[in-house]
Amino acid sequence: MQVAEASTPSDPRIKRTRAALCSALLSLLEEQPFDQITIRDIAVRAEIGYATFFRNYASKAAVLHDLAADQIRRLIELAFPAIEGRNGRAAALALCTYVDEHRRLWTALLTGGAAGIVREEFIRQGARVKTMSSRRAWLPLELANIVGVSATVEILAWWLQRGLGLAVEEIARVLDQLVISPFVKPRG
Amino acid sequence: MQVAEASTPSDPRIKRTRAALCSALLSLLEEQPFDQITIRDIAVRAEIGYATFFRNYASKAAVLHDLAADQIRRLIELAFPAIEGRNGRAAALALCTYVDEHRRLWTALLTGGAAGIVREEFIRQGARVKTMSSRRAWLPLELANIVGVSATVEILAWWLQRGLGLAVEEIARVLDQLVISPFVKPRG
Amino acid sequence: MQVAEASTPSDPRIKRTRAALCSALLSLLEEQPFDQITIRDIAVRAEIGYATFFRNYASKAAVLHDLAADQIRRLIELAFPAIEGRNGRAAALALCTYVDEHRRLWTALLTGGAAGIVREEFIRQGARVKTMSSRRAWLPLELANIVGVSATVEILAWWLQRGLGLAVEEIARVLDQLVISPFVKPRG
Amino acid sequence: MQVAEASTPSDPRIKRTRAALCSALLSLLEEQPFDQITIRDIAVRAEIGYATFFRNYASKAAVLHDLAADQIRRLIELAFPAIEGRNGRAAALALCTYVDEHRRLWTALLTGGAAGIVREEFIRQGARVKTMSSRRAWLPLELANIVGVSATVEILAWWLQRGLGLAVEEIARVLDQLVISPFVKPRG
DNA sequence: CTCTAATCGAGACGGTACGTCGCGTCTTACG
DNA sequence: CGTAAGACGCGACGTACCGTCTCGATTAGAG
Numbered sequence: 001m002q003v004a005e006a007s008t009p010s011d012p013r014i015k016r017t018r019a020a021l022c023s024a025l026l027s028l029l030e031e032q033p034f035d036q037i038t039i040r041d042i043a044v045r046a047e048i049g050y051a052t053f054f055r056n057y058a059s060k061a062a063v064l065h066d067l068a069a070d071q072i073r074r075l076i077e078l079a080f081p082a083i084e085g086r087n088g089r090a091a092a093l094a095l096c097t098y099v100d101e102h103r104r105l106w107t108a109l110l111t112g113g114a115a116g117i118v119r120e121e122f123i124r125q126g127a128r129v130k131t132m133s134s135r136r137a138w139l140p141l142e143l144a145n146i147v148g149v150s151a152t153v154e155i156l157a158w159w160l161q162r163g164l165g166l167a168v169e170e171i172a173r174v175l176d177q178l179v180i181s182p183f184v185k186p187r188g
Numbered sequence: 189m190q191v192a193e194a195s196t197p198s199d200p201r202i203k204r205t206r207a208a209l210c211s212a213l214l215s216l217l218e219e220q221p222f223d224q225i226t227i228r229d230i231a232v233r234a235e236i237g238y239a240t241f242f243r244n245y246a247s248k249a250a251v252l253h254d255l256a257a258d259q260i261r262r263l264i265e266l267a268f269p270a271i272e273g274r275n276g277r278a279a280a281l282a283l284c285t286y287v288d289e290h291r292r293l294w295t296a297l298l299t300g301g302a303a304g305i306v307r308e309e310f311i312r313q314g315a316r317v318k319t320m321s322s323r324r325a326w327l328p329l330e331l332a333n334i335v336g337v338s339a340t341v342e343i344l345a346w347w348l349q350r351g352l353g354l355a356v357e358e359i360a361r362v363l364d365q366l367v368i369s370p371f372v373k374p375r376g
Numbered sequence: 377m378q379v380a381e382a383s384t385p386s387d388p389r390i391k392r393t394r395a396a397l398c399s400a401l402l403s404l405l406e407e408q409p410f411d412q413i414t415i416r417d418i419a420v421r422a423e424i425g426y427a428t429f430f431r432n433y434a435s436k437a438a439v440l441h442d443l444a445a446d447q448i449r450r451l452i453e454l455a456f457p458a459i460e461g462r463n464g465r466a467a468a469l470a471l472c473t474y475v476d477e478h479r480r481l482w483t484a485l486l487t488g489g490a491a492g493i494v495r496e497e498f499i500r501q502g503a504r505v506k507t508m509s510s511r512r513a514w515l516p517l518e519l520a521n522i523v524g525v526s527a528t529v530e531i532l533a534w535w536l537q538r539g540l541g542l543a544v545e546e547i548a549r550v551l552d553q554l555v556i557s558p559f560v561k562p563r564g
Numbered sequence: 565m566q567v568a569e570a571s572t573p574s575d576p577r578i579k580r581t582r583a584a585l586c587s588a589l590l591s592l593l594e595e596q597p598f599d600q601i602t603i604r605d606i607a608v609r610a611e612i613g614y615a616t617f618f619r620n621y622a623s624k625a626a627v628l629h630d631l632a633a634d635q636i637r638r639l640i641e642l643a644f645p646a647i648e649g650r651n652g653r654a655a656a657l658a659l660c661t662y663v664d665e666h667r668r669l670w671t672a673l674l675t676g677g678a679a680g681i682v683r684e685e686f687i688r689q690g691a692r693v694k695t696m697s698s699r700r701a702w703l704p705l706e707l708a709n710i711v712g713v714s715a716t717v718e719i720l721a722w723w724l725q726r727g728l729g730l731a732v733e734e735i736a737r738v739l740d741q742l743v744i745s746p747f748v749k750p751r752g
Numbered sequence: 753c754t755c756t757a758a759t760c761g762a763g764a765c766g767g768t769a770c771g772t773c774g775c776g777t778c779t780t781a782c783g
Numbered sequence: 784c785g786t787a788a789g790a791c792g793c794g795a796c797g798t799a800c801c802g803t804c805t806c807g808a809t810t811a812g813a814g
Binding site for chain 3: 794795796797798799800804805806
């Protein structure tokens with residue numbers, strides 16, 4: 001396992017291969033849970049050789065990581081402006097709307113075996129969104145981030161697993177009141 | 189496969205065997221993460237035949253489930269009186285103290301591959317602890333339970349993973365203020 | 377690789393499996409050269425699981441070894457009486473006749489990638505046939521054995537590879553005069 | 565693949581490359597058995613590109629073939645005068661002395677995975693050494709050649725594998741009496 | 753007390769996925 | 784523009800674990 005996961009490989013073949021692998025995993029995730037997807041499945045779907053998989057990723061979790069990092073980045077970038085503007089409700093709504101529009105994918109990402117890895121990446125990226133609350137000395141920032149992100153993930157997962165019983169606006173309100181407002185904009 | 193997962197088997201031998209399996213898993217969990225423990229490992233440690241394992245449990249996850257259910261039951265029973273008495277801080281302290289006294293075990297249960305299953309059981313049992321809050325119409329009880337339990341699990345996991353940097357009282361305060369008080373005793 | 381190649385495994389399943397593997401290899405050897413036969417081929421032909429192969433043999437060469445040892449034992453037992461009786465010609469004829477009757481098999485054993493392993497086993501078993509010649513002090517017994525066996529193998533291989541151009545009696549005469557008589561019955 | 569296996573390529577660069585490859589293989593053969601040497605190893609040692617290998621040889625066996633052909637040619641040319649002069653003992657001694665002076669190389673060539681290919685080339689070139697024996701009608705010339713060469717190879721291999729237990733003169737005597745004299749100089 | 757029947761340890765087996773290795777082809781980037 | 788460097792498709796290898804199964808020894812209950 002000496003995979004060089006350099007973020008920007010010069011060789012276009014490598015870029016192409018990795019993109020194909022991510023795309024293949026994404027495609028498979030919409031059909032079956034992460035645990036049931038084998039590396040061979042991914043390789044076949046991506047139309048690359050089985051061994052080539054390992055030349056690019058150490059495990060299927062690594063592909064998921066790449067994939068999740070990308071999706072989460074988009075999600076955060078989407079919600080960021082509203083958070084900056086201290087409009088928690090708008091941020092929650094934007095976030096939920098985006099998730100709703102990619103229901104299959106996010107269901108796969110937030111439930112089943114993939115959840116752990118996605119949550120981890122979520123926390124990593126969530127750390128970048130600095131909360132403005134500096135008053136709660138008893139609450140370590142890192143822990144606040146973890147709890148906030150976990151709550152978000154749980155809320156979304158719960159929502160996604162329950163089909164379409166709850167409107168986007170409703171879940172966005174829950175998300176805002178339970179997570180975003182308390183953490184991001186505690187003083188209003 | 190006709191696994192008799194009856195909660196209370198009449199045959200005392202079966203009880204003994206299951207107890208041995210749970211005990212073996214518990215013992216192994218203190219040495220290595222759940223994912224790396226094989227069914228064979230458990231059988232050897234429990235000094236039962238490999239095939240006999242499958243007569244009692246369908247998978248190692250099932251053993252973990254049994255184990256976790258038991259531990260979680262104890263945990264909740266420990267904190268319950270204080271919760272009933274609306275003393276969130278005392279409940280949090282009791283809970284954290286118990287966890288602290290079984291650090292190795294709870295570290296194994298709340299981090300690593302076991303976390304998912306344990307969290308699930310936690311949520312299931314957490315549902316029994318009825319919250320008194322009837323005011324938040326916008327927040328489904330089930331979701332409140334999930335978020336509350338998840339936050340608890342995350343806080344504990346974060347605490348356990350960080351060795352002994354934080355005193356029991358401190359993490360209990362966090363737990364109380366972030367989770368127990370808001371959910372359990374919203375009005376005091 | 378902790379294969380216990382005990383010659384007499386108590387478990388009948390192991391016996392059966394090994395027999396099936398030997399038989400499968402034998403069957404495949406009549407169709408294609410040894411090098412082109414994969415372990416999977418053998419497993420499929422023997423109708424055993426792929427992993428089970430490795431529980432019984434460390435490599436396909438080991439199966440070939442077993443197989444060859446058996447065949448060579450038969451061959452030597454066939455020629456032994458005549459050798460004992462100092463009738464080199466009869467020994468040679470018996471040997472060549474037997475080979476001729478299993479042409480396909482012996483062609484596979486003595487030509488192609490299998491030759492090396494078979495020759496080795498041949499030499500090992502050939503050492504049991506004590507030559508009566510005690511006069512040639514300049515020739516180590518071990519070397520005499522090697523040269524004798526190698527010559528036999530080469531003669532048979534040459535014969536087999538040339539289809540049916542040479543009668544059994546003719547090649548038996550060559551074998552007798554070149555190898556058996558000089559080595560086995562030097563004084564007549 | 566249009567491998568130019570022309571024996572005498574006009575382009576000097578090709579000559580140089582092939583020489584480098586032969587030399588690299590020769591160098592590697594003194595360190596490890598033929599089977600364990602990979603084409604990549606050879607290319608690296610020869611300091612040529614991996615793909616360039618295939619422009620010059622179809623396989624590593626082809627390189628070995630080239631190499632062996634060269635060495636065997638030297639060996640035969642060394643022994644030829646003495647054979648011509650019907651001095652089998654001198655021929656054997658010359659041969660054994662040369663082999664002894666390049667022990668590592670010939671050990672690699674005559675034992676391990678390389679033996680088969682080397683033997684083959686040995687036989688091919690051995691056919692050039694016409695034996696004078698015309699009396700044995702029952703023995704095809706081709707077969708005589710094969711048996712003679714094989715015996716030679718086996719004797720040398722046996723000698724080389726046994727370290728330095730036997731003096732050059734002793735093994736030369738064996739070689740002469742067992743192979744050269746009977747075949748080359750049947751009438752004296 | 754004997755003899756059959758059930759039980760349980762031990763572990764062989766079929767199966768599936770893994771991660772590695774080497775080959776031979778083919779693309780890319782560099783001089 | 785040609786050559787090194789090396790990514791790639793391919794396919795065999797040997798390993799690990801699962802869940803099923805068969806075997807043999809031990810024991811229990813019936814006669």
